[in-house]
Amino acid sequence: MYSYQPFDKAFVRRRITQFREQIRRRLDGSLTEEEFKPFRLMNGLYMQLHAYMLRVAIPYGTFSPAQLRQMAYIADRWDKGYGHFTTRQNIQYNWPQLDNVADILEALADVDMHAIQTSGNCIRNVTADHFAGAAADEIEDPRPTAELIRQWSTDHPEFMFLPRKFKIALTGSPQDRAVTRAHDIGLQMQRDATGAPGYTVIVGGGLGRTPVIGQVIREFLPKAELLPYLEAILSVYNSIGRRDNLYKARIKITVQQVGLEAFRAQVEERFQRIRPHFSGVDQALLTELEAAFAPPEYQTADTSAFDQARQQDPIFNAWAGTNLHPHKHPDYAIVTVSLKAHGQTPGDINSHQMRVLADLAETCGHSDLRASHEQNLILPHVHKGDLPALHAALREHGLATANIGLISDIIACPGMDYCSLAMARSIPIAQQIAQRFDELEHQIGPLKVKISGCINACGHHHVGHIGILGMDRGGVESYQITLGGDHTEQATLGKRTGQGFSYEDILPAMERLIQAYLAQRSTADESFTDTYRRLGPAPFKTALYAHV
Amino acid sequence: MSKSFRPGVITANDLRNGEVVYFTAADHWSSDHTQAEWLADAAQAAQRLNRAQQDSHIVVDPYLAEAQRNAAGEPEPTHFREQFRTRGPSNYWHGKQAA
Ligand code: SF4
Numbered sequence: 001m002y003s004y005q006p007f008d009k010a011f012v013r014r015r016i017t018q019f020r021e022q023i024r025r026r027l028d029g030s031l032t033e034e035e036f037k038p039f040r041l042m043n044g045l046y047m048q049l050h051a052y053m054l055r056v057a058i059p060y061g062t063f064s065p066a067q068l069r070q071m072a073y074i075a076d077r078w079d080k081g082y083g084h085f086t087t088r089q090n091i092q093y094n095w096p097q098l099d100n101v102a103d104i105l106e107a108l109a110d111v112d113m114h115a116i117q118t119s120g121n122c123i124r125n126v127t128a129d130h131f132a133g134a135a136a137d138e139i140e141d142p143r144p145t146a147e148l149i150r151q152w153s154t155d156h157p158e159f160m161f162l163p164r165k166f167k168i169a170l171t172g173s174p175q176d177r178a179v180t181r182a183h184d185i186g187l188q189m190q191r192d193a194t195g196a197p198g199y200t201v202i203v204g205g206g207l208g209r210t211p212v213i214g215q216v217i218r219e220f221l222p223k224a225e226l227l228p229y230l231e232a233i234l235s236v237y238n239s240i241g242r243r244d245n246l247y248k249a250r251i252k253i254t255v256q257q258v259g260l261e262a263f264r265a266q267v268e269e270r271f272q273r274i275r276p277h278f279s280g281v282d283q284a285l286l287t288e289l290e291a292a293f294a295p296p297e298y299q300t301a302d303t304s305a306f307d308q309a310r311q312q313d314p315i316f317n318a319w320a321g322t323n324l325h326p327h328k329h330p331d332y333a334i335v336t337v338s339l340k341a342h343g344q345t346p347g348d349i350n351s352h353q354m355r356v357l358a359d360l361a362e363t364c365g366h367s368d369l370r371a372s373h374e375q376n377l378i379l380p381h382v383h384k385g386d387l388p389a390l391h392a393a394l395r396e397h398g399l400a401t402a403n404i405g406l407i408s409d410i411i412a413c414p415g416m417d418y419c420s421l422a423m424a425r426s427i428p429i430a431q432q433i434a435q436r437f438d439e440l441e442h443q444i445g446p447l448k449v450k451i452s453g454c455i456n457a458c459g460h461h462h463v464g465h466i467g468i469l470g471m472d473r474g475g476v477e478s479y480q481i482t483l484g485g486d487h488t489e490q491a492t493l494g495k496r497t498g499q500g501f502s503y504e505d506i507l508p509a510m511e512r513l514i515q516a517y518l519a520q521r522s523t524a525d526e527s528f529t530d531t532y533r534r535l536g537p538a539p540f541k542t543a544l545y546a547h548v
Numbered sequence: 549m550s551k552s553f554r555p556g557v558i559t560a561n562d563l564r565n566g567e568v569v570y571f572t573a574a575d576h577w578s579s580d581h582t583q584a585e586w587l588a589d590a591a592q593a594a595q596r597l598n599r600a601q602q603d604s605h606i607v608v609d610p611y612l613a614e615a616q617r618n619a620a621g622e623p624e625p626t627h628f629r630e631q632f633r634t635r636g637p638s639n640y641w642h643g644k645q646a647a
Pocket of ligand 1: 415452454
């Protein structure tokens, strides 16, 4: 992975020194909250419902065992012994104190981490396929490009005060695991007729209040043209994006209002003008970055322990069936470590588990770790022969839940247990659903449930097979269900079923929905989504509402 | 303000540790909502909020939260958001409920 250069280190330390001073001036009364707020947001510090929250960036979801150990240390020393992985591949601490934040940032800087670009109207922390560099279906590892974008976008003087926040996601695989169609810009790697890799550029996607599936603005962009093209998009958006209305300020609204063709014309015009100013330095850097992300030295070893364990150990076999993904090396597997133990908070991991996982990444994972937007962690390169021992070790520490892609592998935003913007709680809904369907979930099969505590949709409910949106209806928590969403390359927005359900009624509603699916599926292999696509919403709506 | 006014208490977050705090009749900030000053009159509430906002070196973003009085005469928030703020999150025994 990329190691910070002296420039990066100096930049991060300088920012901490500035922020330490800003905190001091806030605490001694020299700065008002209004003055201080933009500074703290530039450093990932929010005020939430019960406490401050520090959001730490994990660019493109890649981190090392040493970084994970430092996250554990921070959790123990300055927080409550755990961290929360978010839907943007970040980690959040829910209980920092203001006068400790600069020390926390110093501790992060010790392992080349920071909290920059995790808030504010800038280009946010760039996200990528969490299986990048490992997935069997990958064209090329997108992370060198992601790192290039990180370096280009960090403190980019033109894009520090955009109309709104701006999120870029990349995938190097045709199977889109990075939800690229729901980002301000999504980049999907492709090959042209000559076999050279480049990107399909998608623009104007986003969830939130006005969910929009992004549209293709450039079918194929050669890799060498990426930065000038991104800069052209950002530049057009920066000049014509609306600043008069918070709810109309995202690029998705700009593209809608201007029209894709007109927007594209402006971008192309701008691109032609700025293209000559990119001298090729970015491409030289990209070549260096590609070397930094070279694949690990794969081992050649016996894999029979894996085959034996699959045959002889049903618990291992169940886990292997859900939590492993094909690796580009036939003797290897990608392991997803579930942070969704039934009844636990999606995305949470305690400091002890962090240390265990850091050790395991070192002993059998080529020291590589990832965070997924689905709030799980990944060991991207595990030799199959090591899997039985890895599984046993994970199991001992509550990290071997065999539920990836199943109903309990729920994305849930912090909701009203933490978030000051929330309208209702998300976490307890996720906990109840996971516990209720624990026994049945392998029978139910693949099913993505995504829960947001408000219309901002951090829990991606619009693209859940079943989406749940928390609302406040007359001073009571209410949950609206959407069906038929899809977060993959066939991105689709779910459709609302009807009236919301109360906190008490949402679990029974989910039970009726799942019963209806089980009764209606044509075979045990027909997934919830396929059944929904075949039958449409009617039988599910009947199940949800006919009893009232 | 008077049109939509509902009786309540003034609440904010502590500047240093972020804890939920309530403005008392003695111009102090208490972590206990039952100690909050009960504000039943719109004009008085506006004036007290004005006073609370002067404590920007102690607290962050004070506002008026709707509340009613319990049998003991203590203020209790009426909205679930404010009720959660008196306790802490529901997934862990953290926050005020752990105190
Ligand atoms: S969806 Fe709403 S409640 Fe959930 S984290 Fe985002 S802003 Fe907060």
